[in-house]
Amino acid sequence: MAITLFSHPSCYFHLAGDDHPEQPARLSAINDQLIRSGLEFIVQQRDATPARAEDLYHVHTKLYVDEIYAKKPEDGHIWLDPDTQMMKHSLNAALHAAGATINAVDQVMSDTNQQAFCNVRPPGHHAARSQAMGFCIFNNIAVAAAYALEHYQLSRVAIVDFDVHHGNGTEDIFAADERVLFCSSFQYPLYPNTGEHPSASNIENLPLPALCKPAIWREQILQHWLPRINEFKPQLILVSAGFDGHREDDMAQFLLTEADYQWIAQQLKQLADQYCQGRIVAALEGGYALSALGRSVVAFLKGLM
Secondary structure (H helix, E strand, O other): OOOOEEEEEHHHOOOOOOOOOOOOOHHHHHHHHHHHHHHHHEEEEEOOOOOOOOHHHHOHHHHHHHHHHHHHOOOEEEEEEEEEEEEOOOHHHHHHHHHHHHHHHHHHHOOOOOEEEOOOOOOOOOOOOEEOOOOOOOHHHHHHHHHHHHHHOOOEEEEEEEEOOOHHHHHHHHHOOOOEEEEEEOOOOOOOOOOOOOOOEEEEEEEOOOOOOHHHHHHHHHHHHHHHHHHHHEEEEEEEEOOOOOOOOOOOOEOOHHHHHHHHHHHHHHHHHHHHOOOOEEOOOOOOHHHHHHHHHHHHHHHHH
């Protein structure tokens, strides 16, 4: 079966600064590797539609969402937090990034293509209920989860986050919501320096040290994540797919390779086939070494196949 890839040209127009690591070239690097690998003939590419404010209100406060709309600058940049800039195209990009995950949920819930990948930016997993943070404006994967719970009346959605930074925003939004199981692996201590102690029983965090080797990372996932997901029996699996744990990425000090991202995709695919008719939606989070990012996304998509 084909994988559906959602993106939108607006995601290229959000600019965070010439030297900022979260740059439009990230999407181009992924597309280049899709072509080089031959996967462009296998994935079905579709344009995303923007999320509505009403979709965002399910995971962010109305005050926060309305302030983001109101703050949209016509010239220059404004700072939403010390790491997160917004310029005139940023809101449109962020709405399409969140909207892509909604489109992807609709795709896997109603079509024969049961896996979808959202090649979008800005990323989302640091955005908390009422705060932009860490390059993130809206929490894309949280929007997808809330939409699936409400629109499809699901009662069990698992979110897996293997970005090298803790998905603090997603934990903030879903802590103590027993309909959501949130599993996050990350380097600790490292930005945002959260997650060492889970905030609720539905959170399964794996704080791991710098220079974490692939064997340790895999062992921890096998020991902690997979039993929890098996017990939870999700009706949908969502993935915050951050590839900045790659050994070539200088945003952190993990030692993962493309093979590890293919492996985690295979593990999730097996769980999805067992519990939720293969339904997986993944959204791009981190990954800043461009060649490694492109290769890692291709490996992840191959693992889903």
